[in-house]
Amino acid sequence: MSFHIVKRDNCPLWKKCALYVGAVVIALLLGSLLLLALGVNPVVYYSRMFTMGTVGNKIAYKVWINYLKSFVPLALTSVALSLAFKMRFWNIGGEGQFILGAIASAFVAFTVGPFLPEPLTLIVMCLAAMAVAGLYGLFVAALKVKFGTNETLMTLMLNYVALYVLIFLAEAKADWNFFLDPGSLRPVFASFADIVSFPSIPLGGQFSLNLCVIFTFLIGALVYVYLKYTKHGYEIAVVGDSAGTARYAGMKVNKIVLRTVFLSAALIGLAAAFKVGTAGILSTSITDDVGWTGIIVAWLSQLNTGVIFVVSALITMLHYGSTVAAATFSQVDSSFANMLQGVILFLVLAADFYTRFRVVIVKKGDK
Amino acid sequence: MKKILALLLAVVLVMGLTACGTEPDTDEFIVGAIYINSRNDTAGYTFAHHNGITKAMEELGLDVNTQLVIVDEVPEDKEQVLAAVDTLVGEGADIIFGISFGYIDAMEEAAKTYPDVIFSHATGYKSNTTNFNNYFGRAYQARYLAGIAAGLKSLEIGNNNVGYVAAYGTEYAETASGINGFAMGVLAVNPNATIYVKNLGAWADEVNEAAFANELIDSYNCGVISQHCDSAQPQIAAQNKGVFGCGYNSDMTPDAPKAHLTAAIWNWNVYYRTAMEAAMNCGEASKFVETMGSGAYYGGLKEGFVDVSPLSENCAPKTAEIIAAVKAMMVNGEWDVFSGVKLQISPDGTITKVDAALVDNNGNEIVPAGGASVEDSVITGTMNYFVAGVKEG
Numbered sequence A: 001m002s003f004h005i006v007k008r009d010n011c012p013l014w015k016k017c018a019l020y021v022g023a024v025v026i027a028l029l030l031g032s033l034l035l036l037a038l039g040v041n042p043v044v045y046y047s048r049m050f051t052m053g054t055v056g057n058k059i060a061y062k063v064w065i066n067y068l069k070s071f072v073p074l075a076l077t078s079v080a081l082s083l084a085f086k087m088r089f090w091n092i093g094g095e096g097q098f099i100l101g102a103i104a105s106a107f108v109a110f111t112v113g114p115f116l117p118e119p120l121t122l123i124v125m126c127l128a129a130m131a132v133a134g135l136y137g138l139f140v141a142a143l144k145v146k147f148g149t150n151e152t153l154m155t156l157m158l159n160y161v162a163l164y165v166l167i168f169l170a171e172a173k174a175d176w177n178f179f180l181d182p183g184s185l186r187p188v189f190a191s192f193a194d195i196v197s198f199p200s201i202p203l204g205g206q207f208s209l210n211l212c213v214i215f216t217f218l219i220g221a222l223v224y225v226y227l228k229y230t231k232h233g234y235e236i237a238v239v240g241d242s243a244g245t246a247r248y249a250g251m252k253v254n255k256i257v258l259r260t261v262f263l264s265a266a267l268i269g270l271a272a273a274f275k276v277g278t279a280g281i282l283s284t285s286i287t288d289d290v291g292w293t294g295i296i297v298a299w300l301s302q303l304n305t306g307v308i309f310v311v312s313a314l315i316t317m318l319h320y321g322s323t324v325a326a327a328t329f330s331q332v333d334s335s336f337a338n339m340l341q342g343v344i345l346f347l348v349l350a351a352d353f354y355t356r357f358r359v360v361i362v363k364k365g366d367k
Numbered sequence B: 001m002k003k004i005l006a007l008l009l010a011v012v013l014v015m016g017l018t019a020c021g022t023e024p025d026t027d028e029f030i031v032g033a034i035y036i037n038s039r040n041d042t043a044g045y046t047f048a049h050h051n052g053i054t055k056a057m058e059e060l061g062l063d064v065n066t067q068l069v070i071v072d073e074v075p076e077d078k079e080q081v082l083a084a085v086d087t088l089v090g091e092g093a094d095i096i097f098g099i100s101f102g103y104i105d106a107m108e109e110a111a112k113t114y115p116d117v118i119f120s121h122a123t124g125y126k127s128n129t130t131n132f133n134n135y136f137g138r139a140y141q142a143r144y145l146a147g148i149a150a151g152l153k154s155l156e157i158g159n160n161n162v163g164y165v166a167a168y169g170t171e172y173a174e175t176a177s178g179i180n181g182f183a184m185g186v187l188a189v190n191p192n193a194t195i196y197v198k199n200l201g202a203w204a205d206e207v208n209e210a211a212f213a214n215e216l217i218d219s220y221n222c223g224v225i226s227q228h229c230d231s232a233q234p235q236i237a238a239q240n241k242g243v244f245g246c247g248y249n250s251d252m253t254p255d256a257p258k259a260h261l262t263a264a265i266w267n268w269n270v271y272y273r274t275a276m277e278a279a280m281n282c283g284e285a286s287k288f289v290e291t292m293g294s295g296a297y298y299g300g301l302k303e304g305f306v307d308v309s310p311l312s313e314n315c316a317p318k319t320a321e322i323i324a325a326v327k328a329m330m331v332n333g334e335w336d337v338f339s340g341v342k343l344q345i346s347p348d349g350t351i352t353k354v355d356a357a358l359v360d361n362n363g364n365e366i367v368p369a370g371g372a373s374v375e376d377s378v379i380t381g382t383m384n385y386f387v388a389g390v391k392e393g
Helices: A013-037 A042-050 A060-086 A094-111 A117-148 A151-171 A211-229 A231-242 A243-248 A253-279 A290-300 A306-327 A335-356 B001-021 B045-059 B078-090 B101-113 B139-157 B173-189 B204-217 B233-240 B268-281 B285-290 B319-332
Strands: A001-007 A200-202 A208-210 A357-362 B029-033 B068-071 B095-098 B117-123 B130-136 B161-166 B196-201 B225-229 B245-246 B265-266 B296-300 B306-308 B340-347 B351-353 B363-369 B390-392
Touching: A001 A243, A013 A042, A013 A200, A013 A335, A042 A306, A042 B029, A060 A094, A060 A211, A060 A231, A060 A253, A060 A306, A060 B078, A094 A117, A094 A151, A094 A253, A094 A335, A117 A151, A117 A253, A117 B001, A211 A231, A211 A253, A211 B268, A231 A243, A231 A253, A243 A253, A243 B029, A253 B095, A290 B117, A306 A335, A306 B068, A335 A357, A335 B268, A357 B001, B001 B101, B029 B045, B029 B078, B045 B068, B045 B268, B068 B078, B068 B363, B078 B095, B078 B101, B095 B101, B101 B130, B117 B363, B130 B268, B130 B285, B139 B173, B139 B245, B139 B306, B139 B319, B161 B173, B161 B204, B161 B351, B173 B196, B173 B225, B173 B390, B196 B306, B204 B233, B225 B233, B233 B245, B268 B285, B268 B296, B319 B340, B319 B351
Parallel strands: B029 B068, B029 B095, B095 B117, B117 B130, B130 B296, B161 B196, B161 B225, B196 B390, B225 B245
Antiparallel strands: A001 A357, A200 A208, B265 B306, B340 B351
């Protein structure tokens, strides 16, 4: 007996959904085996994880506020990455672009923040972050179109350059370094929350909705329209399918690559401005790994803008929920969330395989 | 019927009330903790604190499985620390311990946001008068005792070079005070000794911890190796080269039985127990700092917060006797390390007090002869010098 792998022509939507949901369920079952080995009841753990501890919580509104704080940078970064990925430009530099965007917006907050009206400062912060992050991406794109360098390696390694610039700022105690708190003997980042921060709209009770959340959904809708209904979007799709075809059709491929990568990196910078403008302070872990997690989200969503928002919401829930669930079980640490996320990714990618291929068992004698 | 029901209800209510009244608050007391690394660590800083918290809870009859809530792997990021605080408060925490220095501003802000919850921050220097304090220990006292053991050993083997593998040097008062305390212990016994310090530039770096220890032994001809770093690598290196050493944080005799003398250790449970008792007894969170007596807890040998691990057989004769005598002087408060009074200790066990200025290794006078101890410079962060006798390698 042997088996053949046969291409599936059209996998119906319900079958796709069933495969993906099945993958997640299997991942959760694998996770529950580990939880059982640790002596933890998986049902209790997962129910706390999915409700993120909001049940019976006096300050449940805080959970939602914190949840959205993690959701916004992840969703926006994933959308931004999908732009470049659509063109088969492997932007692995989300972390670095995010960090430079964060530094740029903090720079603006500290330098011109005290003199400008708050809304204007916020706009300048966003623009500065977009420009700096965008140029960081554009630099790699320019090298690629000019010299044919490998963008995966370039963006990856530039992440560390950006990270060490940030760490340098975090540790260099000097008069010129206004990023640090002058009142502390040890180097600690200074807060600019008193100078400028994104406003929130009170929505009844103690919950208030940060303006960045609305902007993020708006940008998501714009990117969807951009990719689906504009000439630029069409060009990105064609370049992604085949650069040769695009060239033959008279498209200026280099220009398209440069433009799109700049836009992708600039949106990541904007995500950083949202994060820093809400937190009011820098930190060496300011990215919260969105540059990496965003790759996973974009991939799991198959670069579909709408799906990216759903997957971002779920991954954030997984992360935030795991922390809350782990809080009350002394045996389970926060690493469990990362592991579960890895298992889910593997299984969903495997399920993805089955949406496009099927396995046919061939009996002896058959052809 | 109604009357009976009413009566029953009344009885139940009264019973309920008495049950509440007689019930000790310990059953409902929730301890929260924010860790920099994983709670499942088996060595290192987070491990030492987690051990201290669970031990203190067991001593007080608190259930670690139901009354301890933890958020771990929290980086020194204000937003993430505040989110961790929200999670712990949401789980009903009455007191929240944050163990890493960089949590300082978040802890201060959280204490304002949640006045009904107690916040307690390790290694920091901020506090308020109600529900926020900081805690640290006089590790330099234990270092001094370990220095005595090292000094006696250096005399016995006839080698005046002593090595010290340090996470950081004068950048942090924590490391500088450890190096200074140890050096002064060595010099009290062996005034001709030199303490060579190698700076790792990282709190934990196992590869360089071993490499630097080997360099101190090979290039600086050191006969005793002390350390301020996470692993036992310097002690293992000392054993491999046939020299001796003093560990840190935990008893490292099992790691290097032929080399290790004694280690300066922390008993974090001593503070955690004190803090939890104060939190349970103070009635409301705003009385916590008042109950503790001060916004900064700074325990030492006297409280048993720091100590030296049991002396190994490698120690020179009379070490135990001398250490016990010097420890007693610090416990009863008659003398302290960073003062203008020095101890001169001879190997036969006689201890003499001499007025002598505390001088840094650039010749600047820190404390005049006979002056008071500058022990507070350890927690205020102003001890940013090495004492005379210390050389940077």
